[in-house]
Amino acid sequence: MNKYVVKCPECGQVRDPYALHCPNDDALLRTEYSKKQIEPTDMPGIWRYYDWLPVNGIIEEGSGRPVTYKSEGFAKELGVKDLNITFNGYWPEKEAFIRTCSFKDLESFPTMQRLIENNEDRIMVVASAGNTARAFAHVASITGQKLLLIVPKNSTHRVWTTNDDTSSICTVTVDGDYYQAIVMAEKIASRDEFVSEGGARNIARRDGMGTVMLDAVLTTGSLPQHYFQAVGSGTGGISAWEASMRLIEDGRFGDNMPRLHLAQNLPCAPLYSLWTGIELTGRCPEEMHDDVLYNRKPPYSASGGVKDALDDTNGMIYGITNKEAEAAQKLFEQSEGIDILPAPAVACAALIRAVDAGEVKPDEQIVLNITGGGLKRLQEALSTKQLGVDLTVSQTDPDAEKKILEKVSELFSKGGY
Incomplete structure (x- = not known):
């Protein structure tokens, strides 16, 4: 039996495991695993959740994973009793070793592994x-996979690595915002000698990020009532x-579906506008606490997309x-004793507001996804x-393009390009 199949949730048809689209509709393809109950492995990093990752091998070096712990300091400040923080970053004291200090590592490693398995040389x-x-630079510097990065000019300060060999990476900056970088990347990726990483339609990216919920639930033993995360695309x-x-299908962790609390940074919040109908004006992304949360064309209305999830x-x-x-x-940094990136601060603010508004009760179980942190801690080490x-x-x-x-x-x- 195959470890997994890729299905369209709309038409129910099984698709090629490397497909990004269903020919019948716009639905996000979804992975269906043959193993219905997950068992953590003793493999390193994210591969602890190998059962529910769409790969048949692993990249042994350099991977980290989410680490969930019960909050004391931040929980006390908020007046809640069961706040579980899933930390994605570098915090050795908590056995957190994501060396990019971002949960995007959870996407890049399974995506790269699938390229390797597909003998992809583009x-x-x-x-x-x-x-x-x-x-992606981190994992490409480990595997040697040729990588073309296209980033907005004002984002170059975020593109660094702890690895020495970056010879397989070409970095291009666009004098524009993230959307313009996406448009340029799509033009290049449409050529035969290139391959797109797939964005929200890539099952490896989504299932990799899904390990945040897996870690939280396997640590606490039950599905939470509430899940908080800052989002750009909403993926x-x-x-x-x-x-x-x-x-829920596993059957050992309860049957309640966690309530999603997704947070965006005003005034550049397209998902918030789509969900509430409130039109926003402002200079984007210049007026943001963190411009990584600005995505002009999120997968909102596609079947299996953000609206369906909400x-x-x-x-x-x-x-x-x-x-x-x-x-x-x-408040988070002072009460928890670790630095975090600006994006998860937006999620922290959403949690504070939800508690104040009574959307979350003091005794309910909460998972807070800290999507990036420990940069100062990493720079010390x-x-x-x-x-x-x-x-x-x-x-x-x-x-x-030329x-x-x-x-x-x-x-x-x-290298034979």
């Missing part, structure tokens, strides 16, 4: 506002929902101001290397 193209680029929320479905879980989306996020970040920029292009330059192809050819010619 150049992978990744568009990112920074954290995803860092995660992390979809991932938590899909993982919860599998855990509808099925009686979920909510919060619009969080910069002031709320900054205050929440300070390891040296980081900024990735050099190989080319900068303008979104309005008609020759931008220039990127020439630069990639120049860098990778010895």
Whole structure:
């Protein structure tokens, strides 16, 4: 029996395991695993959850995983009794060893493993506002997979690695925002010699992020009543929902579907606008606490997308101001004793608001996804290397695509591009 099949939740048809689309509809394809009850393995990092990852092997080096612990300090500040923090970052004292300090690692390792299993020798193209680029650079520097990163010019400070060999990576910056980087990446990825990482439609990315819910539930022994996360595209929320479905089917952790509480950063909050009908105005992404949360075209209305996840879980989306996020970040760091990235501060602010509004009761079980943290802690222990920029292009330059192809050819010619 195969370890898994890939199915369309809309038409029910089994699809090619590497497919990104169903020819019959716009649904997000979903993984169905033959093993219905998950058993943690003794393999390193994310591979602890190998049973429910769409891979048939592992990348042994460099992977970290989520680590869940029961909060004392932040929980006390909020007046809640059962707050479980799932930390994705670098915090050796908690046995957290994600060396990019971001949960995007949970996406990059299974995605790269599937490329290896598919004998993929094309150049992978990744568009990112920074954290995803860092995660894919990390795994590419381990495997040697050729990687083209396309990031907004103002996000280059986020693209670093703790590994020395970055010779398989080409970094291109676009003089524009994340959406413009995505548009450019799509143009390049459509060419025969390149392959897209797939975004929200990539089952490996979603199931990788789903390990946050797996770790939380396997640590606490039960499905929570509430799940909080800051989102840009909302794919992390979809991932938590899909993982919860599998855990309910597992049968050992209860049958309640966790309520999704997804948080966006005002004024640049497209999902919040779609969900509430409130139109927002502002300079985006310049006016954000963290611009990695800005995605202009999230997978909202696709079957199995963000709207379906919210509808099925009686979920909510919060619009969080910069002031709320900054205050929440300070409170979390002081009460928990670890630094966090700006994005999860938005989730912390949403939790504070939900408790204050009575959406979450003091004795209910909560999972808070800290999607990135421990950067200061990592910098105390390891040296980081900024990735050099190989080319900068303008979104309005008609020759931008040609220039990127020439630069990639120049860098990778010895490798047979």
